[in-house]
Amino acid sequence: MVKEDTEKQILIDLLALSAVEPLSNEDEQKMAQLLTKYPEFSKDEFAEITGLSQLGFYLKDHTAHEKLPSELRNKILATYENSKSSAKNDPLLSIFPGLLKAFTKPSYAWGITAMLIIGLSYSMITFKTYENNYRYLPLKKMVLQNTADDLMQYPWFGKTSDFESIKGDMIWSNQKQKGFIKITGMPMNDPSQNQYQIWIVDPIQYQNPVDGGVFDITKSGRELIIPINPKLPISNARGFAITLEQPGGVVVSSQPLLLTAPKERPKQTI
Amino acid sequence: MEIAINNSFINSASKYGMANTEAENQESLLAKVASGESKAFEELIKKYGNLIWSIARRYLSNQAEAEDAVQEIFLALWKYAGRFDANKGSEITFIATIARRRLIDGLRKNNKHKILQSIDDSITDDVFKQKSNLETNAELSLAIGILESLDKKDQELLSLSIYQGYSHVEIAKLLNLPLGTVKTKIRRNLMKIREKIKDDKMNVTKIYHG
Numbered sequence A: 001m002v003k004e005d006t007e008k009q010i011l012i013d014l015l016a017l018s019a020v021e022p023l024s025n026e027d028e029q030k031m032a033q034l035l036t037k038y039p040e041f042s043k044d045e046f047a048e049i050t051g052l053s054q055l056g057f058y059l060k061d062h063t064a065h066e067k068l069p070s071e072l073r074n075k076i077l078a079t080y081e082n083s084k085s086s087a088k089n090d091p092l093l094s095i096f097p098g099l100l101k102a103f104t105k106p107s108y109a110w111g112i113t114a115m116l117i118i119g120l121s122y123s124m125i126t127f128k129t130y131e132n133n134y135r136y137l138p139l140k141k142m143v144l145q146n147t148a149d150d151l152m153q154y155p156w157f158g159k160t161s162d163f164e165s166i167k168g169d170m171i172w173s174n175q176k177q178k179g180f181i182k183i184t185g186m187p188m189n190d191p192s193q194n195q196y197q198i199w200i201v202d203p204i205q206y207q208n209p210v211d212g213g214v215f216d217i218t219k220s221g222r223e224l225i226i227p228i229n230p231k232l233p234i235s236n237a238r239g240f241a242i243t244l245e246q247p248g249g250v251v252v253s254s255q256p257l258l259l260t261a262p263k264e265r266p267k268q269t270i
Numbered sequence B: 001m002e003i004a005i006n007n008s009f010i011n012s013a014s015k016y017g018m019a020n021t022e023a024e025n026q027e028s029l030l031a032k033v034a035s036g037e038s039k040a041f042e043e044l045i046k047k048y049g050n051l052i053w054s055i056a057r058r059y060l061s062n063q064a065e066a067e068d069a070v071q072e073i074f075l076a077l078w079k080y081a082g083r084f085d086a087n088k089g090s091e092i093t094f095i096a097t098i099a100r101r102r103l104i105d106g107l108r109k110n111n112k113h114k115i116l117q118s119i120d121d122s123i124t125d126d127v128f129k130q131k132s133n134l135e136t137n138a139e140l141s142l143a144i145g146i147l148e149s150l151d152k153k154d155q156e157l158l159s160l161s162i163y164q165g166y167s168h169v170e171i172a173k174l175l176n177l178p179l180g181t182v183k184t185k186i187r188r189n190l191m192k193i194r195e196k197i198k199d200d201k202m203n204v205t206k207i208y209h210g
Helices: A002-018 A025-037 A049-062 A069-088 A091-103 A107-127 A137-147 B007-027 B030-034 B040-059 B063-083 B091-110 B124-137 B138-149 B152-163 B168-175 B177-208
Strands: A152-155 A167-173 A178-184 A195-201 A212-215 A223-229 A241-245 A261-263
Touching: A002 A025, A002 B177, A049 B040, A049 B091, A049 B138, A049 B177, A069 A223, A069 B040, A069 B063, A137 A167, A137 A178, A137 A223, A137 B007, A152 A261, A167 A223, A178 A241, A195 A223, A212 A223, B030 B040, B030 B063, B030 B091, B040 B063, B040 B091, B040 B152, B063 B091, B091 B138, B138 B152, B152 B168, B152 B177, B168 B177
Parallel strands: none
Antiparallel strands: A152 A167, A167 A178, A178 A223, A195 A212, A195 A241, A241 A261
């Protein structure tokens, strides 16, 4: 009981500090461990308090009376209109109104329900296959970005001079166990000789990085979206990396890191 | 613009909070944004744009970072507007929480030390009016009351960290305090605020629900 109280107090301390300052790696790991142990606490325990305090200080600040620049206001409105119309033009979303209308006619409803059940069963069987995972990637990425509460997004950093100019980032959600890599400028690989392999660093659960799947670059220069397929459940991803491995990938890598996407920006990329 | 706060004011503000919440159920701007009502997003920018901009300018190092952050905040508000529940908190609290998250992300993304800069204030009647309106919000009045009940030095410390975006190391240098003391004081004060908000909410519940 005393131990539990002490641990909870440590957790509250860490949660309070994390609301105002990034924690050290060690503290971050400790906090994640304790959050798993005491699920009654939320990572955002102090988010509302610090948000309100920030506003409170603003109201007390005699010098803070700035007006939003009109160019910025127009820019925000334009981005909003664009995002709204691209969401409207989404092919998936445009199918739904038709389906909903069909459901209002009872004669069609049973037929459509049966078709959906067959389709759902089929997609559940094939969902985990590698090829199927590559369909509708921009849409899947957008859905994850819009629905994950714990979305993390880190840029890639080249670890060798060949990969210095690579651009892109990755997104990942621990809750949804899903993520995507966005990357431009990767050198092409020969799939019969080697494949790029994704690694997920989850040091609290696993001593070694977890295999996140393999992929090929068959055309250069294009921006690519690649799904991350973890082979083990990830509870607290701390970073991501890419290596070049034998076809099919390996369980533990001995190859040099080509790209990394760490939680904290490295002081020197190369 | 000193705001004199005492316990009775906090209690009455909390009472207003109940009324605010009921009104917000009916009239929430966020609900209109979520339902895609035309002009609601524009109205949201009009209502909270100056506030979010002012805060971003003080929290982040330069204008470009503040502009990016403010844009991200409004798009996040649009994206998450449907999650706002007036029974759980006020619209301004929801907005403040989302804004703070994005501002922290902005600070961490750039990983830069804050540079003291003069801020060009363009004071207008509009901004003054909006600021005065905000002061009547119950949850904000409560937060201000709690902040003002803290020791002056602790208020300064929290302001540097929460409002002005200084790191603990920078605060330690600015105030000539050991780093450990800065961390301990900030942590203790945050917990103090948390407890006071909890107590006050419990008191309100007792008053209204027996």
